[in-house]
Amino acid sequence: MVNFCGLVTVKNEPVPLKSIAVEVSVQGHVATVSSTLQYENQEQSPLEAIFVFPLPGEAAVCRFSAKIGQTEVVAEVQEKQKAQEQYDDALSSGQQAFLLEESDESPDVFKLSVGSLPPGEKASVSLDYVTELAVQADDGLRLCLPAVLNPRYQPQGSDSGSGGSAQVSSVPAGSVPYSLSLSAHVSSPHPISRVESNCPLDPLNYLNTEKTQATVSLAAGHQFDRDVELLLYYQDTHQPTAIVEAAQASAKPGSLMGDPVVMLSLYPEFPKDVMSSMTSHGEFLFVVDRSGSMECPMHLGSGSQDRIGSARDTLLLLLKSLPMGCYFNIIGFGSSYESFFSKSVEYSQKTMDEALQKVKEMRADLGGTEILQPLKHIYSQPCLPDQPRQLFLFTDGEVGNTKEVLDLVKTNAGSHRCFSFGIGEGASTALISGVAKQARGHAQFITGQDRMQPKAMQSLRFSLQPAVVDISVKWNVPKGVSVTPLSPPIRVVFQGQRALLYAQLTGESSGDTEGSVIVKYSLAKQPVENQLSFSLKPAEDTGMTVHRLGARTLIQSLEVEEREQDGEKEGVKEKVIELSIQSGVSSAFTAFIAVHKGDGEALHGQLLRRQVPTPMLYHSPMPMMMLCSMAQCSPMPMVMGCGMAQDSPMPMVTACTMQMKMRSPVKLKLSKKSKGLDALEVLDYDDNCSEDFDSPAPTSKPVRDPLLQLISLQKASGSWVLEAALAEVLAKTEEEVSKPKPAQVDQEVWATVLALVWLYGFKMEAQEEWQFLAMKAVSWIQAQKATSVSECVQAGNNLLGCQVQKDTLGL
Secondary structure (H helix, E strand, O other), X not given: OOOOEOOEOOOOOOOOEEEEEEEEEEEOOEEEEEEEEEEEOOOOOOEEEEEEEEOOOOOEEXXXXXXXXXXXXXXXXXXXXXXXXXXXXHHHOOOEEEEEEEOOOOOOEEEEEEEEEOOOOEEEEEEEEEEEOEEOOOOOEEEXXXXXXXXXXXXXXXXXXXXXXXXXXXXXXXXXXXXXEEEXXXXXXXXXXXXXXXXXXXXXXXXXXXXXXXXEEEOOOOOOOOOEEEEEEEOOOOOOEEEEEOXXXXXXXXXXXXXXXXXXXXXXXXXXXXXXXXXOOOEEEEXXXXXXXXXXXXXOOOOOOEHHHHHHHHHHXXXXXXXXXOEEEEEEEOOOEEEOOOOOEEOOHHHHHHHHHHHHOOOOOOOOOOOHHHHHHHHHOOOOOOOOEEEEEEEOOOEOOHHHHHHHHHHOHHHEEEEEEEEOOOOOHHHHHHHHHHOOOEEXXXXXXXXXXXXXXXXXHHHHOOOEEEEEEEEEOOOOEEEEEOOOOOOOOOOOOOEEEEEEEEEOOOXXXXXXXXXXXXEOOEEEEEEEXXXXXXXXXXXXXXXXXXXXXXXXXXXXHHHHOOOOOOOHXXXXXXXXXXXXXXXXXXEEEEEEOOOOOOOOOOOEEEEEOEEEOOOOOOOOEEEOOOOOOOOOOOOEOEOOOOOOOOOOOOOOOOOOOOOOOEEEEEEEEEOOEEEEEEEEEOOOOOOOOOOOOOOOOOOOOHHHHHHHHOOOOOOOOOOHHHHHHOOOOHHHXXXXXXXXXXXXXXXXXXXXXXXXXXXXXXXXXXXXXHHHHHHHHHHOOOOOHHHHHHHHHHHHOOOOOOOOOOO
């Protein structure tokens, strides 16, 4: 059996990273994550280890330290170029140095350099970050510890060879040569109901009778084959909360760290009468990733549907759920992009049927992941009058130009809302969350055993909610206290979805210790007001988490402002650097640097460089683009996907890249993309490549989900037709279905009532997926002014063996 390239070097040199231990401390809606990485140089020469790894896009790295022997060196934040120069100087003088920096292209990728480890030396590197927990559709709070870093597709012509680019060395997930352990301490103002994970956990251990504190650990023997996801469920999670954190004792009053900071967690609740009136207008644009990576399975394990197949099923559901009177289009993208229609078309039976036929033929056959060009095309199209533009973006999120994409979305944010979906392990949190945040939408992640359909339908529900406009936030604090908001203005509010606000509180009040915040907005032309009061008295020992999240929020806003001005606006970059150094929080313009000034001698000869591999879910059958890492200081570079001899005039594709079956036919091209970076691209392949080359032909038709069968039969208007295909879904013959129909009832009304009874009788667990279909069906029946509907429901119950009430159906 061949070694995977990247697990060891081509010369079989060992990888210096031995283990990663993670401790998580959750306080309500935020978490502090501490990771300790153990290194050991088992080689005969001094060593530099390079490790490129993912972090959540919203994370704020706030501490970095290294321990050599019994000596701990705590890193300081410095301007990035200055830190890089200090690191290089330390290595050349034989000192041990440690550098942690954010990638220039994406804020969710970091590079850790551990330099000049002497032969036989061990080092322990610790880094802490704080992050907000995302709210899920079922009110769970999601903490994701990214383990998988898939290669980020770099569009042609972009400068991926710049200094801050992170060149990645990868191995298949589950084959990494270092171990992971994780333990979490959870604390909440509300009782903790349960903790779930996509990975095996040891039992939850409550620490008090109120169940407001608990610990949980990852079960021993975890394989690094997926991102680690924790889902936390609290009782009364929708209760608004406020945390005031005391100032840092050593910081200057009036500065961010020298003043208290408040974090407010708001859950706006909309009036019921407004929520019952979903809009029937809108231009719905479904933008679907058709790059080669979408052929990957949705999750590891047998029987998993591939991502593009799940996207097809989801589009079926979305198309059937759209309201009459809206407009829509579907755009597939990869290295190029294709639209179903030249421009958005009105939703009708004809256009729906035409789109569904094209959805059936949709394949993952468009090369690499290039999101920028299709978005530019969409934004160049004029918006339709009285049809608010709603963009649904489905991607596995493997792009290298994340910041460029986010800047484009923000520039056009006034014209649309964007609902984004990150599919599979390793999807870029910075990209998926970022586009939704910039375009006033909502982000969803589909990982592990998650199904795409319910999450897509939740976002459709959000998109059909009346848009919230004229949002304002007013702070009320006692005399002597002033408020400086750290969060950007709230630009979007959805029913039951959390909004987090951070603000700096300067000064003191002689008497009153209460403050409040009022959020006002207009919803369906009605004024709505939500208020939350809070104590100005600081909470005890929150470890500066709130300050650091507030600082990160402000830093990210300033970074966007700096990019928008293209560096021309004076003082913005300097303000980011000053704030980053003061708060100890990472930014695009700073880095953490630690130097251990030991007895090192000036370095003679070559310092070995070793790329520590990151787990990657290798795409099956083959990545559409496989990046090769070139460690320029190494005599034999680490590789990802293909081996490359540095002195060779032509990159050499080796057989050890991965164990895989080639599917036929495949055209390959080796191309020079940019400085120090070669790529192997799959330019084309047969549409039928979902079968392995040597696998037997299928002997029977695959069994189709009866729910999807029923959905596929519904008309755009919301009705069903009495036909053999409907009878098959209901597990009856045509005659058995036709015979009990009340005499005076129209066949189409009868078929539609039967479909509704079947849905409510047998598929209540999937109601979130079909609720809009049912609403359309009920509206259609009511528009027919049909008589004897009660008799129909009773006859349908008798036929199908159900007990569904007419009121339950909404009739």
